[in-house]
Amino acid sequence: MRELLGRHEDLASARPDEPAVVHAREPHAGTAQTWAHLCVRAGEIQEALTDQGVKPHQVCSLVLKDHPDLVPTLLALWRLDCPPVLLDAKWGARMTSSVLAHSTPTFGVTLDDGGTGAPPAVAPLAPGPSDAPSDAVFIGYTSGSTGDPKAIVFTHERLYEGTLGNASASKRLRGGPVRRIARSMRMSGSGVINLHHTWGAVLGATVVVLPELTVSTARDYWARIEAHGIDQTFLVPQLVEPVSRFAADRDPAVDAPLCLTGSAPLSPRTQARFQRRFGTTLYNAYGLSETSSAAFFGHQGPDGLAPTASASPSG
Incomplete structure (x- = not known):
């Protein structure tokens, strides 16, 4: 269970100073994250999410961005067993609404855009508990060749x-x-x-x-x-x-x-x-x-x- 989380943590332990992600794209060009940094930052984000009321075993949503906190946020959500529904920032309102209505995440996570290093923000979405699929790493949506978007549960x-x-x-x-x-x-x-x-x-x-x-x-x-x-x-x-x-x-x-x-x-x-x-x-x-x-x-x-x-x- 949670093999991908364990893999990151093993690398942070065995090769802490080796680069995991190097950013050569603006506005984060010049930022390099080691395996250890990813896991340390994941702990900080996990604590921040908990402080904002996030409880384990809930489905959430995550707006994807080219951001240094993306991988640490995924790790933090995996530690909480809160698989994110992955949202494309360039989807239209209709597509986003359809995906959210189908997946019913309990809360939404948005990465900081201000360059302040602030942890991701949490917003409540659907009331009540949501049943997180067992061993889920995230939930993606695909339309296939035709029809409405369809959910795919990716497991660790x-x-x-x-x-x-x-x-x-x-x-x-x-x-x-x-x-x-x-x-x-x-x-x-x-x-x-x-x-x-x-x-x-x-x-x-x-x-x-x-x-x-x-x-x-x-x-x-x-x-x-x-x-x-x-x-x-x-x-x-x-x-x-x-x-x-x-x-x-x-x-x-x-x-x-x-x-x-x-x-x-x-x-x-x-x-x-x-x-x-x-x-x-x-x-x-x-x-x-x-x-x-x-x-x-x-x-x-x-x-x-x-x-x-x-x-x-x-x-």
Whole structure:
């Protein structure tokens, strides 16, 4: 039970001074958090939440933000057995209201925006107790292909075990351990957490939060990857396209990171252009939100490039 919480605490004990999260994205650029700092800050936030009336074993909501307190807040909520419903700050009012009406969290948590270092704020939402699912780490919502948003309960055990398989696959594909993972996406949901921060914790790797990847920032993408010594990066197809079109050429003398893509269909033409232009394999991963992790990873063809089909299981 609570394997992900235990993993963070084990790293804080065994490797307290090693960086866990490095922020290279404004307004928090220059902030680095060690494994020990994450857990110490989680204790402070847990105390602050308790002082604001939070009781254990309640479902809450959490508005996701690119913020140094995000991971410590998750750890604090896990210590309280209060799994958060993950809310995207860019959802419209209708989507947010629908998710809250379905999940009925007892309280909502909002991260401080003022840069004062204040702990997250708590606001009551639904009266009465809420039954927190057993061993839940958080609750995500997905619309799938059609219909209203559907709840997915991510558990510590399932997410941890699934990510162990992912970590094994990334080590095999890279030919060695992954030590630094780049996050170029904005913090928007469970997938972004799982593909970066959960993966980083299971690997014991540092997550580097780079500037959000857009058309305007794509030019310097490889320079940032090289400057931060990135070993692994995950780009959804919508981000593969601007890198392919607008990024400056990669230095072939520098080892390329393990490049993964997934979460949506990828055009074979886009994948081929990316691989040939930058001289690195782009593996196409496949998974479901319901499986908590990728289930299959791409493979190399005879030409050393990866096809769009995914054929290698994560384990």
